[in-house]
Amino acid sequence: MNATKTFLLGLLVCMAVAQGAPAEVVCQRWGPAKMQCTWPGAMRTSKTGKTPTLVFDLSALPKGTAVFKATLCNERVGQPRDPIAIYVIEKPGANGEPVCGAKPLVLEPPEYRSFDATEAVKAWVANPAGNLGLSLARAAGFDARRAYLDICYEGKPKDVPPQVSQLRAVHHDGQTFLTWREMDVFQPRADKSFWVSQFKERGAAPEIADKPGKGFMDRPRINCIRQGELRRLQMYDIIPPPRGTQNSVRYVRRKGWPEVTYRLYRSKQPITARNIKDAERVGEAGSLSGYDLSMIGIGCHGEYYDKHELPETAIPTYCIEDGRCIPLGHAFYVVTPQETGAFYYCVTVVKDGTENMTAVTKANSLSAAVKEKKAPFKPILQYVTEDKNIRRYKYYCWPAPPAANRPLQRAFRVRLSVPKDLKAPCGLLMRRRDRGNEWIILDARARNWYAGELAYNAGQGTFRAVRECKVDYFDERYMLYTIRGILSKWKVDPNRIEIGGANAFTIRHPEIFKIMYAGTTDPFEINFDPKWNPAYGAIAGAFGPADAAMTVDGHKAWDIVGVSWYLKTYPERDIPFFVAMHAGKESGHAIEFGWQDDPKGWSALRHGRVPFAGAWGGGRISREVYKVIGAMPRDKTLPAFSRCSLDSNPGNGDPSDGDPWGQMNGFCIWEHDSSVDKAGQWEMTVGLASDADRDRCTADITPRRCRAFKPKPGEEFTWTNTAVKDSKVIQTDTVKADKWGLVTIPRAVVSKGGNRIRITKKN
Secondary structure: OHHHHHHHHHHHHHHHHHHOOOOEEEEEEEEOOOOOOOEEOOEEEEEEOOEEEEEEOOOOOOOOOOEEEEEEEEOOOOOOOOOOEEEEEEEOOOOOOOEEOOOOOEEOOOOOOOEEOHHHHHHHHHOHHHOOOEEEEEOOOOOHHHEEEEEEEEEOOOOOOOOOEEEEEEEEOOEEEEEEEOOHHHOOOHHHEEEEEEOOOOOOOOEEEOOOOEOHHHOEOEEEEEHHHHHHHHOEEEEOOOOOOOOOOEEEEOOOOOOEEEEEEEEOOOOOOOOHHHOEEEEEEEOOOOEOHHHOOEEEEOOOEEEEEOOOOEEEEOEEEOOEEOOOOEEEEEEOOOOOEEEEEEEEEEEOOEEOOOOOOOOOEOOOOEEEOOOOOOOEEEEEEEEOOEEEEEEEEOOOOOOOOOOOOOOEEEEEEEEOOOOOOEEEEEOOOOOOOOEEEEEEOOOOHHHOOOOEEOOOOOOOOHHHOOEEOHHHHHHHHHHHHHHHHOOEEEEEEEEEOOHHHHOOOOOOOOEEEEOOOOOOOOOOOHHHOHHHHHHHHHHOOOOOOEEOOOOEHHHOOOHHHHHHHOOOOOOOEEEEEEOOOOOOOHHHHOOOOHHHHHHHHHHOOOOEEEEEOOOOOOHHHHHHHHHOOOOOOEEEEEOOOOOOOOOOOOOOOOOOOEEEOOOEEEEEEEEEEEOOEEEEEEEEOOOOOOOEEEEEEEEEOOOOOOOOOOOEEEEEEEEOOOOEEEEEEEEEOOOOOOOOEEEEEEEOOOEEEEEEEOO
């Protein structure tokens, strides 16, 4: 029996030797002559007739090779205006133009930065004589000279790079953070590595330690390397600008730089060398991606003259949990799952176009699944600095769908300034000046901040064409995720959240912001409608051309950044109390940007019947008004004054028209404590500030931010105006709710003595 087993075993060994070792999964790159890839010179560009073509020499693949995946990529990715159309050439044409397949190559989600060429490559390998290449029938924005093919197939590995190790995964707040040890060539020298106990403000040297431990505020110390060491790892030669200029420092990569990226795979099953070809490729990370490059130190003289590197600057690694940093020599990637479940991950090395898909072990493939939950992300604390009595918290966010059009690996900074003796619950100011120990200041900006921090084209940063994509509200979601993430970490009074700027975003969210300030921090022009400003090119970059860009909800994209458009389109919606202070018609940024959109904005606020107060050119808003709006609760009703007889005239957009300086609603006040907001009944005491020029005026009054008083269109109401001083009714009439359910009292008398406005539904 044993002899029989020995014979059979020997027979199997002989058969295996005779047949050769089994083929493995291989991924290699075919590219142009000067590209670092597995098969340089295997791609050439030419023309068939008038059409540019790409021709790939795939002779390295034996006929009949099993092809699992083929991807057409480009070193440069930029959103084209019109859809890119790349076809497989089937045969030469009689007129010199190629005869192509019926359908173009399809863009690959979720990045939309490459094209699926699998079927084309399979056909070429099965029939090499039929490999006539690809026709770039319409390819504006696709640089043919930088194109290449990545082909995953069954074959023999060639010069595979060493694999990564120490793969780890951490999931929290809707995101999975993967870290791994990079190749040895990217490991920093020990004498250039250290730990920081505390970073300092204003360029001061940080507190340095030689080992891990507790640092400032008992938080873990942060590992760092010197900037000069980072440049050594990046293999950069530093070329300073000519003396006496404001030019930037130049960086030239030295010869021998390895083009290394890391590919990340995801599966519901453990990933092995056998099944990695079937796993989902979720993205790629660059080498040295674990270092926070925003900390790069650049010195200069005077106003940005003679810029130069500061090689001793401390460069930390990112923190992927609050205050817990990535180890030195490690790279990372952020996955934002779009579904809840348990998943395995694997990371492979791609060096000069050759991927190592054969070495898949527990070092680079997770042996336990990560339990993931779809949820909004939150900002992650990096470190805390201290400047006198203020502590500054630096956070980062890594946005992804639905808060971005694709998974972004760029870190978006969020900064919080907190008084050391903060009194909780505190107020929150966004982009506003410090108000003492009861407020924290939040500085957060979205991807396209000049375009209102609201939306951008879904194809931005991809090969998806402007004309085939819609403008979606990615930046709005990002801002909401970020703000709500901060609010979850700090005890903030919801009735004390205010913001300066971001008009297009802020005006939509009275549920968060009590007050929005425009142009009040500095003498800036108010962006009532950014498309009227000389910098409107930023809107074109975010949305696409004005004649083609449409939003996902059917609006012309260039309209949505305008305050006037929003108020006219959605008059029934409440907004935060809008405070608008403009330097004037011919001062500050009005000189650069012009006054043309501002009268339209003032008019829209007035006709929109929303709560606001504003001034321009030296006009003023009473301190009593500021006191009232500062004390008003966000969750209580308030009156919107419009067509006040004390209002100045901003004019028609020509600086010579209207009043050179003035105010609107700058003296109208009210009492929120005695307000009544019931079904069918609304009451409010209104008045004029004591420093108003007159003792009385008239104004239209519209109840806003009502919780219970919800008129239906066409319902009839009786209203009275009672003088507080002697309790006499001085006005009374009936009014109907308009088609938006708004009730407006026309020409109500408002006096310094106070007036009680009462609105009651008629039976």
